[in-house]
Structure formats: structure tokens, C-alpha cells
Amino acid sequence: xxxxxxxxxxxxxxxxxxxxxxxxxxxxxxxxxxxxxxxxxxxxxxxxxxxxxxxxxxxxxxxxxxxxxxxxxxxxxxxxxxxxxxxxxxxxxxxxxxxxxxxxxxxxxxxxxxxxxxxxxxxxxxxxxxxxxxxxxxxxxxxxxxxxxxxxxxxxxxxxxxxxxxxxxxxxxxxxxxxxxxxxxxxxxxxxxxxxxxxxxxxxxxxxxxxxxxxxxxxxxxxxxxxxxxxxxxxxxxxxxxxxxxxxxxxxxxxxxxxxxxxxxxxxxxxxxxxxxxxxxxx
Amino acid sequence: xxxxxxxxxxxxxxxxxxxxxxxxxxxxxxxxxxxxxxxxxxxxxxxxxxxxxxxxxxxxxxxxxxxxxxxxxxxxxxxxxxxxxxxxxxxxxxxxxxxxxxxxxxxxxxxxxxxxxxxxxxxxxxxxxxxxxxxxxxxxxxxxxxxxxxxxxxxxxxxxxxxxxxxxxxxxxxxxxxxxxxxxxxxxxx
Numbered sequence: 180x181x182x183x184x185x186x187x188x189x190x191x192x193x194x195x196x197x198x199x200x201x202x203x204x205x206x207x208x209x210x211x212x213x214x215x216x217x218x219x220x221x222x223x224x225x226x227x228x229x230x231x232x233x234x235x236x237x238x239x240x241x242x243x244x245x246x247x248x249x250x251x252x253x254x255x256x257x258x259x260x261x262x263x264x265x266x267x268x269x270x271x272x273x274x275x276x277x278x279x280x281x282x283x284x285x286x287x288x289x290x291x292x293x294x295x296x297x298x299x300x301x302x303x304x305x306x307x308x309x310x311x312x313x314x315x316x317x318x319x320x321x322x323x324x325x326x327x328x329x330x331x332x333x334x335x336x337x338x339x340x341x342x343x344x345x346x347x348x349x350x351x352x353x354x355x356x357x358x359x360x361x362x363x364x365x366x367x368x369x370x371x372x373x374x375x376x377x378x379x380x381x382x383x384x385x386x387x388x389x390x391x392x393x394x395x396x397x398x399x400x401x402x403x404x405x406x407x408x409x410x411x412x413x414x415x416x417x418x419x420x421x422x423x424x425x426x427x428x429x430x431x432x433x434x435x436x437x438x439x440x441x442x443x444x445x446x447x448x449x450x451x452x453x454x455x456x457x458x459x460x461x462x
Numbered sequence: 463x464x465x466x467x468x469x470x471x472x473x474x475x476x477x478x479x480x481x482x483x484x485x486x487x488x489x490x491x492x493x494x495x496x497x498x499x500x501x502x503x504x505x506x507x508x509x510x511x512x513x514x515x516x517x518x519x520x521x522x523x524x525x526x527x528x529x530x531x532x533x534x535x536x537x538x539x540x541x542x543x544x545x546x547x548x549x550x551x552x553x554x555x556x557x558x559x560x561x562x563x564x565x566x567x568x569x570x571x572x573x574x575x576x577x578x579x580x581x582x583x584x585x586x587x588x589x590x591x592x593x594x595x596x597x598x599x600x601x602x603x604x605x606x607x608x609x610x611x612x613x614x615x616x617x618x619x620x621x622x623x624x625x626x627x628x629x630x631x632x633x634x635x636x637x638x639x640x641x642x643x644x645x646x647x648x649x650x651x652x
Binding site: 429 | 475485
């Protein structure tokens with residue numbers, strides 16, 4: 180890998196030119212209060228936590244900015260299971276704007292105020308909602324998921340929290356069948372541009388059940404992704420199947436200093452033939 | 463020296479599980495258990511193999527003396543994996559069965575190596591890999607009498623790299639490859 184060691188200025192230049200994607204993702208943790216059927220990480224209440232510390236996440240944010248990355252993402256597991264999450268997110272947002280993925284089910288009653296603390300111009304919550312039909316949505320995501328999400332979204336927006344909705348579908352991304360869901364999302368107050376529709380990726384538990392699109396490395400969006408187990412090619416990389424972490428998209432076990440995995444990712448990108456970028460609409 | 467059927471203590475990666483940064487090592491076939499174990503920490507692969515390759519590979523001192531260092535060190539460290547592998551490499555390097563048995567401690571060194579210069583070199587290897595603490599002056603003077611300093615520096619790097627491999631292979635109970643075992647049996651050196 181010695182041929183991939185480059186200066187931090189090179190990372191910034193690669194980000195500016197589009198050669199290196201601008202966002203750095205972090206898996207804050209792998210455990211979750213839900214156990215969705217298509218989950219990439221087999222997350223559930225019993226999952227191994229594989230947790231990053233608050234200090235690590237803030238250091239990643241700071242070093243990402245110093246290296247020249249321009250955005251952050253946090254996913255899990257369910258990040259809001261971590262008691263220290265809101266203040267950590269705010270500390271990270273001092274460095275770079277970020278999107279925080281959550282299932283949106285932990286905001287009932289007064290608990291909404293934990294998330295309301297994230298009303299910040301550089302923070303967006305991305306909440307999953309897969310169908311306008313409660314039973315269809317809840318079949319994959321668990322009982323009462325639909326009701327909790329449609330209740331939480333307007334309350335978050337009313338408190339000044341930016342909300343995006345992510346829909347994961349096993350069907351075509353442009354299917355007319357998604358239309359009622361798009362109307363529902365709009366009725367909750369979410370802008371059209373803040374509604375992402377993406378395919379199920381056949382990794383993790385989705386692979387176990389034969390769900391979703393088959394994807395190899397070049398199909399999976401490349402965005403440096405930091406976990407407690409190491410750094411990966413993209414946020415769809417550090418998946419888990421049958422309790423074992425997938426390592427095919429592992430870059431380095433070293434996560435800090437961030438220049439180590441950033442250089443490794445750039446080295447892999449520069450070794451790939453042109454035209455091998457993502458084409459499956461995975462995001 | 464036998465593996466006693468022990469299972470490896472760490473995952474030995476294959477092509478399906480090899481991290482993207484090191485998959486090239488797996489695309490030309492089975493890279494062997496050292497690479498397969500190192501894949502767990504992909505950023506260490508290139509620097510480690512670079513060092514090992516330079517330290518154990520061809521150099522100014524020649525493969526015969528490199529194998530003195532590697533096989534003898536492995537014997538002193540009790541590494542069955544490396545003893546097996548480098549018994550076959552030593553055969554390929556042209557060492558005789560008697561010389562290999564002498565390096566493996568199965569016959570007296572004087573029987574296998576009648577020349578003073580080669581025994582002085584093995585004495586230096588033994589002092590490095592078979593003991594701790596300071597190395598006696600007489601061992602150094604004997605080696606220096608026959609060998610230039612740069613050769614002793616090169617050989618000492620080989621001994622050190624071999625000791626790393628010995629502990630890596632022994633600690634993780636890496637298995638001897640079947641083709642190595644077959645070769646040892648055929649040569650009567652198992």
C-alpha cells in the first residue's frame with residue numbers, strides 16, 4: 180500500500196475533482212430496537228454493538244474536514260440508542276454538515292425533545308418509511324413502525340429539525356406504485372428532494388432471504404465508511420450475515436488518523452478501470 | 463515438528479472474504495496461510511510482505527546462506543510451519559539432506575558443515591535466534607573473520623524477519639500446506 184500514501188492535499192484535490200466522494204460515513208453502532216427483514220447489518224436488539232466512541236466520531240469529523248471532505252453521514256444500527264448521541268452530533272456538525280439515519284421510532288412523547296436538540300442548519304435526520312400502507316411497511320420493519328414515523332415526522336419538522344425520508348424498495352425505483360407513498364411523504368411536510376428511494380441491496384440479512392439487487396463492489400456507492408471494525412469502501416460495505424462481518428469491502432482496520440483509510444480508498448479507486456461506477460441506483 | 467492436527471486460531475481469508483485492498487493477492491490462487499491470515503489487517507499486507515520478501519528473498523549473500531538463517535532460526539524457535547516449508551526450500555536451494563539434518567539439529571553441525579566459515583556463520587545465527595541478551599565477542603569475531611559486515615547485517619535482518627514469521631505462524635497455529643507435507647514425506651524429511 181506504500182504506493183497509495185499521498186499527502187492530505189491530494190485527498191482534498193481528489194474530493195474537489197470528484198475522484199473521491201465527498202462524504203464520510205460512520206456506523207455509530209450496530210444494535211437496533213428493530214429487526215428489519217432486509218437489514219444489511221442484521222441489526223436487532225441482540226446484535227453485537229460494534230460501537231464507535233463519541234471521541235472517535237468527533238475525531239473523524241474533525242479530520243474529515245481537515246483532509247478536505249465536505250459532508251458526514253451517521254448510520255447504524257439505531258444511533259438514537261446511544262445516550263450521548265445528540266451532543267456528539269452537534270459537536271460533529273461544528274466541523275461538517277451531516278445526515279443522521281434513524282428509524283424514527285424512539286421519539287414518542289417527551290422523547291421527541293432529544294431529537295429536537297438537533298434543530299441545526301447543518302444536521303438532517305433521515306428516517307425510513309417503506310410504504311404508504313401501514314401493514315406493508317410494518318411487515319418488513321416491525322409492529323407500529325408506520326404509526327410512529329408518521330407521528331414523529333411532523334413533530335420534528337415543527338421543532339425545526341430537517342427531515343429526509345428514505346424508502347427502500349424491492350421493486351423498480353420509478354414504479355407508479357410508489358406514488359401514494361410520495362404523496363404521504365409530501366403531506367408530512369417533507370420536500371420532494373428530501374425523499375430518497377433506493378433498492379434493497381442483497382447483502383446482510385437481505386442476502387439470507389434472497390431479497391434485493393445483486394451488487395458487486397463497483398455497483399456499491401463508494402463513500403469512505405468508518406466503523407468500529409475498520410474502514411470500508413462504502414456504507415453498504417460493513418454488512419453482517421449469519422453474525423459474521425463481511426470483509427470483502429474492508430479497506431483498513433485503522434480508522435484514525437483518517438488519512439490512512441482515505442489514502443487506501445483513493446488507492447483502490449485509482450486502481451479500478453474507468454466506467455466501473457455505480458449503476459444500480461443504490462444510495 | 464508435526465502440526466498435531468491443530469486448527470488455525472485465526473480466520474484464513476479466501477477470495478470471497480478478502481478485503482478489497484488485498485484481493486490481488488488471492489486472484490492467482492491460494493496465497494498460503496500467512497497471506498490468508500494477514501488479510502485480517504489489510505493495511506499491513508504490503509509493508510509486511512515487502513519486508514519479508516526482501517529479508518528472506520534473494521540477496522547479496524545468496525540463497526544457500528539465506529536458508530541457513532531461515533531454517534536454523536525456525537528450528538531454534540520451534541516453528542513447525544517454517545521448518546516444514548523451509549526444509550523444502552532448502553532442498554530447492556541445493557542443500558543436501560545431511561546439511562538440512564544438521565541445521566535441523568538431527569545430526570551434529572560438524573558432520574554437516576566441515577568448513578569453519580559456514581560453522582562461524584551458523585554460530586552467529588544460533589547466538590541471535592537461540593539465546594537472549596548480549597552476544598559473546600568470540601561469536602562475533604568468528605563470524606567477522608570470514609564474512610564481511612554487510613553480509614552479517616543482511617543475514618541478521620533475515621534472522622529477525624524469520625523470528626517474526628516463526629512467532630506469527632506458531633502463535634496462530636498456521637497449517638502446513640499438503641503439498642509441503644507430501645514433499646517432505648517423499649524426501650524422507652517429514
